[in-house]
Amino acid sequence: MKKKVTLCFCLFALVLAPLSVQAGKNKLDTSKSDDVIIPHSKNSAMSLSSASLSSHRTPRTPGAVIYNSILPANQKIALGVNREGHLNTTPDIVRNASATGLAIKWPSGVPGGSVGQWYDATSPGCLCEGWGVSGNGQVGRADVSVGGVSGLRVKSFENSIANIVSVTEMGPTGAEILEITHDYRPSPESDHTLFEGLVTITNISNKVVKDVRYRREMDWDIPPTEFSEYVSHFGVSTSLAAEKKPKLICSDDNGFQYPNPLDRCRPIRSGTHNADFEHNGPADHGSTFNFAFPDLNCGESISFMIYYGVANTREEAKTAIKKVGAEVYSFGASRVARDGITFIFGFKGISGTKLPVEIPPKAGSLPSITKAQTFNKVFPFDNALYQSTFKYRKDKQWKGSLKKYNLNDDGTISTTGIIDAGEKLKIKKSADRNIWTVANGSLTSSRSNNNFLTSNKATLKDALFRDATTIPSDEEVEDLINFVRGVDVYDENLNGNFTEDRDWKLADIFHADLTIAPPPKNLDTSKNIKSRAVYKNTRSPAYNSFVSENSARKTLLYAAANDGMLHAFDSSTMEERWAFVPPPALDKIRAIFNTKGDGDVLKGKTNSVYLVDGTPTIKDIFYDGEWRTVLMAGLGYAGKAYYALDITNPDSPSHLFSFMHNNEKRIVDYWDGSGTRTTYDYVEEAIADALNYSKLGEAWARPFITLMPYNGQMKWIAVLGGGFAGIDGAAVGFGRYVYIIDLEPNILHSDKIGTVLKAVELKPLDPEVSDIPNGIVSAISALSVDSSSSLDLYGSIIYLADLQGKTWKLDLAKVSVADPDSKLFSVETHFNGEATLDNDRLMYQKPSISFIDGVPFNFIGTGDMIRLERQVDSIKNRIFGVKDLDYPATGNIDKSIPYTISKLRNAASKTCPTSKQKGWYQDLSSVVSPSKGAKVVGSAASFSGSKDVYFPIYVPSSEEFCASEGNSHLVTLTKACGIQEVGADKIGKGIATTPVIYKGSIYIGIGNKDEKDASEGGAPNVYTKSLVDRDKASEGDGKSYSIKSWRESF
Structure with a gap:
């Protein structure tokens, strides 16, 4: 990368730069004292005007500016970020400099500035704010004025009015070892005082990265005395004394040195080296903090938080920084008001306790980048087996495959007749594909299912580039549309042809399980008046009429892929019938641009990102006098959003609704059937409960669609886990709710479908009990009269698990439909697996239910699915089989729950639980060897008549x-x-998927197999085991309530 050189109007930087360069090339003589006072003479520039200072600037690549609020009237502070993630960039909004770093809109009643004008605290004088990262002795750094950019490559830079995400890679081109993400946004906890920057460092190499460090530094230039300020440091001694990494290794008040983490700290003033201090100054100085982190295993990430902010007083700054829990921080205040306007620079997750890892970069989550991977379970249907796999491709869209395998009579997989939907799509011309969406009320579905076209660019432009800080050209819009359709507009194959079709069109189907919709069948047989079977037969028209009318409809296979589309494939031929771009995904698609860092799309390269990544649920439901088949899915790892389609006629689908929570902008969006979007700012305005999705986290949880007695009638609802919250989200309650979504028109809200009937909070454990940010990411299990004759209730009993290692029981049932709704929605912790980040005992999997002697057991295993490669002695994952002794009652009858591990039998003893014990557990160290770092990586599987239950372990x-x-x-x-x-x-190398049992065999997906390992093609990524000899005995009623077909038996 071409090195940038910037002249700085400060004698100190000119004097220090050669020393810093020398330090970067050769090891320093560490026998010399670090605690030195370096002469500094930028104060001589204090009398110069801002115009004089700006004349010494060299042109910089423009970055972006975000504000604490999307509403101009509420904008109080601003943050300007360059494409590499450091501050001090254009556009310039400030009065006292020519670049934007950390700025305040000058408040009334405070002397020294013009009210309502922007003033910056990091960009007057030299543009000295930057960061650096190191690992395995290699260094990457970025600072406009001190050394420019070195050792970093911008992978992507995405910005909107309230969020900036910079992704860089460190290391030699083609052999990068670390990926560094800086994700900046207003802090949801700080009430317009702080921005937070979530920094995630990921090992993307093929070996362990050791001696990982990160350095951040800045020169405070606090208005109105820009080159004479007081600086304070807090939390330094505590972090330096931490026994474990991450921890501080040095700090000082020098913001003018190279941000090289391998360099020592060189203070400007005495008393500031590796020390806490207050009101040091006045002088022209700043802050440097250098941190050390644990070694990173392959694919492993570590995250911490940076805070930048401004408060009107020092006390307000203390309140804000305490509220977010920052551990190390700096305050900067002007010479004339040291307890007045205070600028803030802080860190969290760097004083001996790591923050929980956020969603890792896609490449960082793979066990191998050279072989095919699969993370979703195989799907058996009609004597065939469907499986999606994908292969990593650097700087390109990942190569997705969706194969159909025929099954032999003995359950083995045929080596002939294999069809790959990816191959079919490869040879289909992009112009012949049917791709549709809904947008702005003017683009809706039609019988052609094909409106995602350049001819509709005027409408699509607003949706695809919503809140973009620059207006795209028509050519950019057309390019993006054509790329989604399959044209190689960015020349991924580097042959100079920008109009040909791409060599592969189907992207990775990563976390989304496959789902199929055959012609409807009436499989419900219960005679109980409270059953779904009776409900179906008493509608007008009855369900059997719907079955008859749709008996010949085509069977389609639905797959959500990270090309931004839900694909509908013919299950027989594997031809793509159509693909749908959900409204919440539209403005995410432009993240595939590889902008290199200069703002222009880099030809030949694109970014593979999460776009449409959640598992669909399909169900036949009834409202407004009609039966219809509905599909509902979330965006999975791609965002906090769900969408729903009517797929009754698979050749003419229609959009029902979509909704999304955007925590960066602090808004929720709702799209009606036509794609008309309504936006609600949940901070600045009151939102009706029915449209308040503001606690929704990343939409990993698969919707569960069922009937519930409500308001004197049976109503179709979807039950959603609140999703993945992450570090900042959990602090403000994201993810820990269960949403009950109304799938029928809400007459109180303009007949909107998909409104909130209830958001049920699952109370998290206290931080001293569990340090895991809570959330509900797994699918939900349930019991109803249709699945258990002993449950004589309308509705369902819901079982679910959360990330803090607890299972819950949610009451969505009544004895009578006429009972008051107050009897619904009670929730109890059923079992506490005592999870912490150290013991790894998070619950990502769906509870599986089986009856034993009339008592339902919940089977579930633990393991952190984000930190799969972590191996430490503290990891103690387990498998649990927990009874529900209150069943069929919906509540906690004997007040004995939540059960704890002490109430269970350790099954390693080879003895069964007593009548007083609540179930059993197995340590993974007792069932696999070696077992260091072992995790359960899928839901349990069983079937009717089986005495056994099966778990996949990695x-x-x-x-x-x-x-x-x-x-x-x-x-x-x-x-x-x-x-x-x-x-x-032993299944083999790679991460196993949830086992699926079909016609006497068990099938498990497994990655890291070479195609050559298969005989005549075969299924190299499927492990098969016959169960004929293992399951002859039955126990109790033997029922299992795992998914057996495309419909769930609830």
Whole structure:
């Protein structure tokens, strides 16, 4: 990368730069004292005007500016970020400098500035704010005035009015070792005082990265005395004394040195080196903090938070920084008002306790970047097996495959007749595809299912580039539309042809399970008046009429992919019938641009990002006098949003609704069937409860669609877990709610569909009990009269799990439909698995239910699915089989719940639980060997008549190089007692998926297999085991309520 050189109007920087360069090239003589006072003479520039200072600037690549609020009237502070993630950029909004770093709109009643004008505290004088990262002795750094950019490559830079995300890679071109994400936004906790910058450092190399460090520094230039300020440091001694990394390794008041983490700290003034101090000055100085982190295994990430902000007084600054829990921080105040306007620079997650890892970069989540991967379970249907896999491609869209395998009579997979939907799509011309969306009320579905076209660019432009800080050209809009359709407009193959079709069109189907919709069948047989079967037969028209009318409809396979589309494939031929771009995904698609850092799209490269990544649920429901087949899905790892379609006629689908929570902008969006969007600012205005999705986290949880007695009638609803919250989201309550979504028109809200009937809060554990940010990311299990004759209730009992290792029981049932609705929505913690970040016992999986002697058991395993490769001695994952002894009652009858591990039998004892014990558990160290770092990586599987339950286990590799990936195992335990009667089956290298049982065989997806390993093609990424000899006995009523087909038996 071409090195930028910027002249700085400060003698100190000119004097220090050669020393810093020398330090970057050669090791310093560490025998010399670090605690030195370096002469500094930028004060001589104090009398110069801002215009004089700006004349010494060299042109910089424009970055972006964000504000504390999207409403101009409420904008009080601003943050300007360059494409590499450091501050001090254009556009310039400030009066006292020619670049924007950290700025305040001058308040009334405060002398020294013009009310309502912007003033900056980091960009007057030299543009000295920057950061650096190091690992394995390599360094990357960025600072406009001190050394420019070195050792970094901008992978992507995305910005909107309230969010800036810079992604860079560090290391030699083609052999990068670290990916660094800086994600800036207003802090939701600080009430317009702070911005937060979530920094995530990920190992993207093929070996362990050691001696990981990060350095951040700035020169405070506090108005109105820009080159004479007081600086204070807090939390330094505590962080330096921390026993474990991450921790501070040095700090000082020098904001003018190279941001090289391998350099020592060189203070300007005495008393500021590695010390806490207050009101040091007045002088022209700033702050440097240098941190050390634990070694990063292959694919492992570490995250911490940076805070930038401004408060009107020092006391307000203290309140804000305490509220967010910053551990190390700096205050800067002017010479004339040291307790007045205070600028803030702080950190969290760097004083011996790591923050929970956020969603890792896509590449960082893979066990291998050279072989096919699969993360979703295989799907059996009609004597065939469907499986999606994908392969990583650097700087390109990842290559997705969706294969159909025929099954032989004995359950083995045929090596002939394999069809890949990806191959089919490859040869289909982009112009012949049917791609549709809804937008702005003027683009709606039609029988052609094809409106995502350049001819509609005027309408699509607003949706695709919503809140973009620059207006795109028509050519950019057309390019993006054509790329989604499959044209190689960015020349990924580097042949100079920008109009040909791409060599591969289907992107990765990553976390979304496949779903199928065949012609409807009436499989419900219960005679109980409270059953869904009776409900179906008493509608007008009855469900059987709907079945008859749609008996010949085409069977389609639905797959959500990270090309931004829900694909509908013919299940027989695997031809794509159509693809739908959900409204909440439209403005995310432009993230595929690879902008190199100069603002122009870099030809030949694109970014593979999460776009449409959630598992669909399909259900036949009834409202407004009609039966219809509805599909509902979330965006998964791509965002906090859900969408729904009417797919009754698979050749003429229609959009029903979509909704999204945008926590950066602090808004929620609702799209009606036509794509007309309504936006609500939940900070500045009151929102009706029915449209308040403001606690929704990342939409990982698969919707559960069912009937519920409500308001004197049976109503169709979707039950959603609140999703993944992450570090900042959990602090303000994101993710820990269960949403009950109305799937029928809401007459109180203009007949909107998809409104909130209820948001049920699951109270998190106190931080001293569990340090895991809570959320509900797994699918939901349920019991109803249709699945259990002993449950004589309308509605369902819901079982779900949260990330803090607890299972819950939610009451959505009544004895009578006429009972008051106050009897609904009670929720109880059923079991506490005592999870912490250290023991890794998070619950990402769906509880699986089986009856044993009339008592329902919940089977679930633990393991952090984000930090899969982590191996430390503190990891103690377990498998649980927990009874619901209150069943069929919906509440906590004997007040004995939540059950704890002490109430369960350790099944390693080879004995069954007593009548007083609440179930059993197995340590993974007792069922697999080796077991260091072992995790349960899928939901449990069983079936009617089986005495056993099956769990997939992943054990990460102990090797330093990623070429030796971890291994997966299939563990078989007895359902009643949790006893392991046979040894674990070794599946092979890679991460196993949830087991699926079909016609006497168990099928598990597994990555890291080469195509050449398969005979005549075969299914290299599927592990198969016959269960004929293992499951002859039955226990109790033997029922299992895992998914057996495309409909769920609830």
